[in-house]
Amino acid sequence: MPLVEKAGLAKRRQELLGQVSGRVLEIGAGTGFNLPYYPENVQLVAVEPNLDMLKILRARAAGRNIQIIEGSIGDLSSSGISLHSFDFVVTTLVLCSVPDMDEALQTISTLLAPGGKFIFIEHVVTPGVYERVQNLATPLWKRMAGGCHLNRDLLGSLDHSQMVVTTLFRFNFPLGGPLIPHGIMGTARLKSDFFV
Numbered sequence: 001m002p003l004v005e006k007a008g009l010a011k012r013r014q015e016l017l018g019q020v021s022g023r024v025l026e027i028g029a030g031t032g033f034n035l036p037y038y039p040e041n042v043q044l045v046a047v048e049p050n051l052d053m054l055k056i057l058r059a060r061a062a063g064r065n066i067q068i069i070e071g072s073i074g075d076l077s078s079s080g081i082s083l084h085s086f087d088f089v090v091t092t093l094v095l096c097s098v099p100d101m102d103e104a105l106q107t108i109s110t111l112l113a114p115g116g117k118f119i120f121i122e123h124v125v126t127p128g129v130y131e132r133v134q135n136l137a138t139p140l141w142k143r144m145a146g147g148c149h150l151n152r153d154l155l156g157s158l159d160h161s162q163m164v165v166t167t168l169f170r171f172n173f174p175l176g177g178p179l180i181p182h183g184i185m186g187t188a189r190l191k192s193d194f195f196v
């Protein structure tokens, strides 16, 4: 990961997270690679299910006003976290690994306050020749890489969700090779913010 960060991912994180304010929920915060990029005054809640990562996350967050919760996205609506209350919900490189991406998007849409933004950096399926490679490699890759799917269609799932994509930027994924050639960085907002 440090090589990938240096090769360009850190810059993407900085671009994504520089915009946040107010109440922010990061799902699948991992070991805390995003923490340096949050503005000082945000009220950050970071959720992470993996106990080894959680330990590092807690150490990196020490001394900062960050609430850390052990849990997965599937637990969130029943975890006591207030629904419809976050100005920003953040995922970076998480939706490839959740058991059900459509369900995860549904949960995210219930966590956003009216006017709130779901912002993300994710790797996704790349149509064409790469997609065939991604489909072939995913069963083995999943087992080696913590359940990560190389071929998830996040934009397709967002199309069927309660949210609508409002900004989108595609980039060559640093050191991603033929398995992860592209990433996307973007924003989605509740459809109910636009349509009644």
Ligand SMILES: C[S@@+](CC[C@H](N)C(=O)[O-])C[C@H]1O[C@@H](n2cnc3c(N)ncnc32)[C@H](O)[C@@H]1O
Pocket (backbone or CB within 6 Å): 027, 028, 029, 030, 031, 032, 033, 034, 047, 048, 049, 050, 053, 071, 072, 073, 074, 091, 092, 093, 094, 097, 098, 099
């Ligand atoms: C590739 S790591 C990315 C970590 C961090 N977001 C980052 O950008 O460095 C994938 C993360 O997704 C988390 N994750 C996997 N399944 C999850 C779930 N169902 N709910 C929440 N987080 C999950 C993992 O524990 C891990 O922290």
